[in-house]
Amino acid sequence: METPSLSPAARLAQQIEFIVECDKLKEIFRQTLVTKSRRxxxxxxxxxxxxxxxxVLAEHANTPNLDVLRxxxxxxxxxxxxxxxGDTFAYDTAGMANQHEREAVAASRIFGLLPPDQARQFRALWDEFEERATPESxxxxxxxxxxxxxxNVRTQGGAWQKHGITHDRVVARNQHVAAGSQAIWAYADxxxxxxxxxxxxxDAPRSKAED
Structure with missing residues (x-):
């Protein structure tokens, strides 16, 4: 059954409520520090x-003619x-275990505030990012x-030092950067x-076999 179309006024009201809801993102804090004040x-x-x-960096994507707007x-x-x-710290293994499930539920609620056509479009973009199956994602x-x-580098270790993160874990977590840009991964490495x-x-701790 097709959903009845909204009046322009009702559509605008829903879009405004979504925009207001998204203002809450300003109050979700990450582990990463900003470079000047270190907050x-x-x-x-x-x-x-x-x-x-x-x-700035789109020219370094592996795929030429990337859809930058997407x-x-x-x-x-x-x-x-x-x-x-909430923000899940990249190296929190317990939090990462159910991160996608928690975020998928949140995506349904938050994008569901929009008119149905935009809700579907935005959710599809969120899913595309999660799946990493397209050059853009x-x-x-x-x-x-x-x-x-x-x-983290420009704050002298920032969150890495606070949480005792080692080089091997950073590489393991982030090496798929190369799937989107080999040039950026080479720089990062x-x-x-x-x-x-x-x-x-x-550096990664040495095993007994290496000693």
Missing amino acids: AENDAEHSWHLCLCVI VLKMVILHDLVEIDA RFAAAVDRFQPMLL QMLKEAVAAGFLA
């Missing part, structure tokens, strides 16, 4: 910074679910992983090695 970055700042990264839509939408689900995910690494050399990121 915690909030999710809205993260989303803005990702959009800037996409615009990438921007994904990076501006994908963290909205954290209004309900792989580049979006690459930038999403690169930005926190960059801020070198950046991580330099962070180890500078003492910002701990």
